[in-house]
Amino acid sequence: MTQHEVGPFAELLWRFGIVGLIGLGVWLVLRCGRVMLGNAAFAAIAAASTAALIARGTPAAVAILAGIVAAAVCGAIFGFAAARTGAAAFAIASLSLWAIELSVRAPTGDALHSFGSPAVVVAAAIAAGIGAWFYARSGSGRAAAAVGQDERAAQGVGIDPIRERLIAVTLGALLAGVAGSLSALYPGFDITAYRLHGDIAGLAAVVFGGVGSAFGPLLGAVLVAIAAVAPLTKEHAAAVNAVALLAATIVLPGGVLSIFWRAARR
Amino acid sequence: MIDVREAAVSFGGVKALDNVSIICSLGQIVGVVGPSGAGKSTLFDAISGRHPLVSGSISIGGATIDGMAPQVVARRGLARTYQEDRLFTSMTVLDNVFAGAHLVGAMHSEALARSVLESLGLRDRANAHVWELAPGERRRVALARAIASSAKALVLDEPLRSLDESELEVVRTVLRGIANESGGRAILISDRDVDAIAGLCDRVVALHAGKAIAHGTFDEVVRDVDVRDAYLGVEWRQ
Numbered sequence: 001m002t003q004h005e006v007g008p009f010a011e012l013l014w015r016f017g018i019v020g021l022i023g024l025g026v027w028l029v030l031r032c033g034r035v036m037l038g039n040a041a042f043a044a045i046a047a048a049s050t051a052a053l054i055a056r057g058t059p060a061a062v063a064i065l066a067g068i069v070a071a072a073v074c075g076a077i078f079g080f081a082a083a084r085t086g087a088a089a090f091a092i093a094s095l096s097l098w099a100i101e102l103s104v105r106a107p108t109g110d111a112l113h114s115f116g117s118p119a120v121v122v123a124a125a126i127a128a129g130i131g132a133w134f135y136a137r138s139g140s141g142r143a144a145a146a147v148g149q150d151e152r153a154a155q156g157v158g159i160d161p162i163r164e165r166l167i168a169v170t171l172g173a174l175l176a177g178v179a180g181s182l183s184a185l186y187p188g189f190d191i192t193a194y195r196l197h198g199d200i201a202g203l204a205a206v207v208f209g210g211v212g213s214a215f216g217p218l219l220g221a222v223l224v225a226i227a228a229v230a231p232l233t234k235e236h237a238a239a240v241n242a243v244a245l246l247a248a249t250i251v252l253p254g255g256v257l258s259i260f261w262r263a264a265r266r
Numbered sequence: 267m268i269d270v271r272e273a274a275v276s277f278g279g280v281k282a283l284d285n286v287s288i289i290c291s292l293g294q295i296v297g298v299v300g301p302s303g304a305g306k307s308t309l310f311d312a313i314s315g316r317h318p319l320v321s322g323s324i325s326i327g328g329a330t331i332d333g334m335a336p337q338v339v340a341r342r343g344l345a346r347t348y349q350e351d352r353l354f355t356s357m358t359v360l361d362n363v364f365a366g367a368h369l370v371g372a373m374h375s376e377a378l379a380r381s382v383l384e385s386l387g388l389r390d391r392a393n394a395h396v397w398e399l400a401p402g403e404r405r406r407v408a409l410a411r412a413i414a415s416s417a418k419a420l421v422l423d424e425p426l427r428s429l430d431e432s433e434l435e436v437v438r439t440v441l442r443g444i445a446n447e448s449g450g451r452a453i454l455i456s457d458r459d460v461d462a463i464a465g466l467c468d469r470v471v472a473l474h475a476g477k478a479i480a481h482g483t484f485d486e487v488v489r490d491v492d493v494r495d496a497y498l499g500v501e502w503r504q
Binding site: 142143145146149150152153154155156157158159160161212 | 314316335336337340341345346348352353354355356357361364365366411415
């Protein structure tokens with residue numbers, strides 16, 4: 001792990017962007033009625049690919065693009081295998097992606113960090129949020145939501161649930177890939193951070209923010225990022241996350257965004 | 267046209283549908299009646315690709331759909347409603363109907379969805395969420411979703427349930443209208459209550475224990491001795 005100094009605000013931005021992108025990927029799959037517990041694995045694949053390519057002298061832009069493509073291809077392969085399974089089986093299958101998170105390695109060094117910018121990752125997360133919002137309102141996005149809400153009724157109007165889930169998993173992996181590729185440039189980059197923590201952070205962003213809109217995971221990512229930069233030990237931060245997740249699920253099942261919806265409706 | 271020939275469906279050793287044949291041509295409304303457990307929903311599930319046939323065949327518009335997945339059957343021109351409403355609960359009324367119309371293409375689907383909602387008296391409810399609707403409204407939204415698909419074959423499982431008298435009249439008028447519209451549509455409609463479909467159907471098929479025990483006009487079927495013994499009771503409208 002590199003020990004470059006990163007200011008707390010810059011770290012907050014980095015974490016917001018990375019968690020927001022992974023969370024948006026989780027959100028896309030969740031809309032199709034499936035829980036993805038291993039989306040951070042695609043970020044890890046992208047991070048490792050990008051870091052390895054830059055370390056070998058590949059131009060940063062090409063390395064980032066290659067990392068994103070690698071993540072999306074791996075997502076499509078996983079989606080092809082898992083899209084036809086039921087909800088429980090899909091969640092269990094997604095746990096198998098942890099094997100990737102545990103085994104993947106990536107080089108670090110100044111050559112990488114000179115390209116890193118928190119503004120880029122924040123811009124990527126916001127652009128992805130806007131893109132996901134438009135996708136959700138498109139024909140394909142509505143079809144995906146229909147599958148998530150009533151698969152049988154969706155089939156009855158001609159929607160193929162396997163196709164929609166495959167698209168969602170691939171898009172989710174692509175967004176995680178963007179997070180991963182850009183995170184390889186993060187001065188505090190540590191690929192082991194994706195081991196489980198990345199998945200929990202992504203899931204927490206969706207639960208905290210709310211599933212009703214693409215902006216929910218981004219709002220949740222702000223909260224997760226604030227918690228992450230708080231002066232807590234890793235163990236304490238994990239405990240706070242766990243308690244907050246439980247509390248949000250019980251007290252605020254629609255996420256923080258639902259508070260705004262309710263206020264707007266009044 | 268919906269053509270069901272000697273269709274049989276089994277669940278383990280139980281014959282849920284036993285050599286049932288029904289033909290519903292374009293422009294026709296055919297009623298399927300029978301008590302709970304008669305096999306009406308099993309028949310509709312088989313037609314929409316939900317249950318595989320043990321024997322027999324089903325075709326839509328002249329093309330056999332045996333063994334096809336439900337979404338493929340839908341793309342071949344069949345739309346349906348269910349005993350339960352099965353609406354997309356977090357969507358608005360318009361989005362639900364829009365989902366039904368998505369095969370029509372984005373260019374025309376919203377206008378189509380709005381026009382179907384208007385015909386069913388739901389224009390003012392287009393932006394309401396499903397959870398805000400009364401049971402009769404939910405039933406009409408489910409029907410609107412099927413109609414908006416523009417499918418030539420409609421399979422409607424108890425679409426008249428939960429409707430009040432004024433809603434019943436609206437729905438009956440719409441169903442007659444779409445059956446007779448340009449080119450026509452073939453409509454199979456089920457109900458446990460034969461009174462509900464009186465005057466609506468061109469022909470009626472009565473099911474009991476998975477078998478078709480009578481078919482003919484509404485009057486012929488309700489006078490049938492087997493139908494009275496198995497379902498209506500001998501004193502029904504004596």
